[in-house]
Structures are given as C-alpha cells and as structure tokens.
Amino acid sequence: MAVTLLVCSTCRAGETVEDGAPVAGERLARALLQAEPPEAVTIRRVECLSACSQGCSVALSAPGRWSYVYGRLTEGDVDDILAGAAAYARAPDGVVPWRERPAIFRKQSLARIPPIGETP
Amino acid sequence: MAVTLLVCSTCRAGETVEDGAPVAGERLARALLQAEPPEAVTIRRVECLSACSQGCSVALSAPGRWSYVYGRLTEGDVDDILAGAAAYARAPDGVVPWRERPAIFRKQSLARIPPIGETP
Numbered sequence: 001m002a003v004t005l006l007v008c009s010t011c012r013a014g015e016t017v018e019d020g021a022p023v024a025g026e027r028l029a030r031a032l033l034q035a036e037p038p039e040a041v042t043i044r045r046v047e048c049l050s051a052c053s054q055g056c057s058v059a060l061s062a063p064g065r066w067s068y069v070y071g072r073l074t075e076g077d078v079d080d081i082l083a084g085a086a087a088y089a090r091a092p093d094g095v096v097p098w099r100e101r102p103a104i105f106r107k108q109s110l111a112r113i114p115p116i117g118e119t120p
Numbered sequence: 121m122a123v124t125l126l127v128c129s130t131c132r133a134g135e136t137v138e139d140g141a142p143v144a145g146e147r148l149a150r151a152l153l154q155a156e157p158p159e160a161v162t163i164r165r166v167e168c169l170s171a172c173s174q175g176c177s178v179a180l181s182a183p184g185r186w187s188y189v190y191g192r193l194t195e196g197d198v199d200d201i202l203a204g205a206a207a208y209a210r211a212p213d214g215v216v217p218w219r220e221r222p223a224i225f226r227k228q229s230l231a232r233i234p235p236i237g238e239t240p
Contacts, residue, residue, distance in 0.1 A: 006234065050188070050232040061236045067187065068170070069231040111189040111231045112170040114126065116181045 002040050003062040003094070005085045007032055009045040011055035013074075024074070028056045031075045038086030051110050060085055065094035069110040080104050122160050123182040123214070125205045127152055129165040131175035133194075144194070148176045151195045158206030171230050180205055185214035189230040200224050 011025030022030070029045050037043055051057040054071030058081055061067035068088070073081065080102040087096045098106065131145030142150070149165050157163055171177040174191030178201055181187035188208070193201065200222035207216045218226065 004237075046234055048232075050229040054230075057231065059231070059233050061233055063237040067233050067236065069189070069233065071231075109170040110174075111177065111179070111191075112168075113179050113181055113187050113189065113233060114166055116124075116187065116236060117183040 001062055001065075001089060001092075001094075002042065003060060003065070003085065003089045005032070005041055005043045005081070006046040006049065006059040006061065007043065008047075008049040008051070008055060008057045008059075010047050011049075011052065011057060013055040014053075025056045028058075028073060028075055028078075031078045032058075032081065035078055035082055038082055038089060040089040041082075041085045043085075054110055057110060060088045060094075062089075062094060064115050066115060067113045068105070069112070070105055070108050071110040072108050073104065077104050121182055121185075121209060121212075121214075122162065123180060123185070123205065123209045125152070125157075125161055125163045125201070126166040126169065126179040126181065127163065128167075128169040128171070128175060128177045128179075130167050131169075131172065131177060133175040134173075145176045148178075148193060148195055148198075151198045152178075152201065155198055155202055158202055158209060160209040161202075161205045163205075174230055177230065180208045180214075182209075182214060184235050186235060187233045188225070189232070190225055190228050191230045192228050193224065197224050 007029040009029040013024035057071040127149040129149040133144035177191040
C-alpha cells in the first residue's frame with residue numbers, strides 16, 4: 001500500500017546551528033531523500049512534527065492505518081528508517097510484527113494514532 | 121466538525137498498580153467520559169498510544185486535519201483537555217491559534233501528524 005514517510009526538516013535537535021548551515025532535521029531529510037525509496041513509500045518533508053525535545057523525528061502514515069511517530073533519530077539511522085518504512089508499507093494493515101521492526105522503531109516510539117475517522 | 125479525543129486507557133504512567141485497581145490511563149479515561157463532552161467531540165478509549173514514557177496521553181484527530189498527541193496528563197487536567205478538544209473542534213482546519221491552546225497543550229505536545237493521504 002502507498003504510505004508516506006514524513007521527515008521533520010525543521011528540527012534543530014537541540015543543536016546550535018551556524019548561519020546558513022542546514023539544521024539536523026534538514027540533514028536527515030536530505031539523507032533520506034537521496035537514498036533509494038522503498039517500494040510504495042513516498043518521502044516528504046514536513047515543518048515541525050511538534051516533537052522538538054525528542055528530535056529528529058519522522059512519522060509513517062497512510063489512509064486507514066495507524067500512524068507512528070519516532071524520535072531521537074540522526075542521519076546514521078537512514079537505513080533503519082527506510083527498512084522500517086518498507087515493512088510498514090508491506091504489512092497489510094500497517095501493523096508490523098514487533099520483532100520485524102528496526103530497533104530504533106521499537107525503542108524510540110514517541111506516539112501512535114489509530115486510523116482516523118474509524119469507530120472502534 | 122466532528123473530531124475524536126482518544127484516551128490511552130492502558131497507560132500505567134510509571135505507577136505500580138495494585139491488583140484490580142484501575143491504571144492511571146483508565147482513571148483519566150473515566151474522568152473524561154464522565155464529564156460533559158464538548159460539542160462535536162467524541163471521546164473514546166484506545167489501547168496504548170505508544171507514548172508510555174510520557175503518559176498519560178491523549179490524541180485529537182479528525183479526517184483531513186492535523187492530529188495531535190499530548191502527554192504527562194492526569195485526572196487533574198480533565199477541564200483543560202476538554203477545553204482544548206473543544207477549540208480543536210471549533211477551529212475550521214483544526215489548527216488552534218497558539219494563545220488559545222491550554223497550557224498543557226502548548227507545553228506537553230508529544231507529536232503532531234499532518235492530514236493523512238494529502239500531498240503537500
């Protein structure tokens with residue numbers, strides 16, 4: 001299923017940034033966008049996921065699915081983020097079995113939100 | 121617009137709970153469900169918003185809107201949570217002006233997610 005990987009490209013992740021230098025979130029966004037995207041995954045920048053104290057952060061979402069937000073990420077996590085996004089896209093309902101999630105997704109979850117507009 | 125206030129009713133919020141006693145999230149859910157719901161707001165329990173280290177937590181969502189997750193909440197926050205949910209329901213696009221958000225929503229945001237399935 002077509003899913004979206006959102007990257008908070010405005011995150012400073014607590015760093016002091018020199019004038020004109022890309023912030024940590026922008027560096028992560030560039031690294032993700034330069035990589036080969038997994039099948040059925042669209043990567044896009046978003047301004048602020050409001051997880052500023054736990055940045056850098058990304059979110060995975062798709063219509064009719066649980067959304068997930070992960071934090072405390074860096075450019076070093078690009079391969080794992082993409083592997084986790086691919087597993088989310090492949091899972092019929094978006095719920096990836098626990099053991100198949102990358103460690104950063106198991107340990108650095110900030111929140112998840114149920115499918116929107118559905119009744120329980 | 122009809123919006124949903126989701127309450128993580130399984131959150132232990134780091135407490136040790138006696139057998140049979142309701143966990144912190146369940147106590148918050150009961151307190152919210154016993155109150156008068158704001159117009160156009162449906163309150164419902166959800167099992168785990170995956171914000172366990174920042175519980176108790178709630179989320180606000182509706183089709184076509186940004187979703188928001190807030191944490192570190194207790195039963196003492198019920199009035200503010202409901203006021204914030206009412207403001208979210210009233211705002212035409214769900215984005216409530218900063219100053220009109222309850223302090224707990226300004227200071228205890230865990231994450232937000234853009235409208236799902238929309239292109240930028």
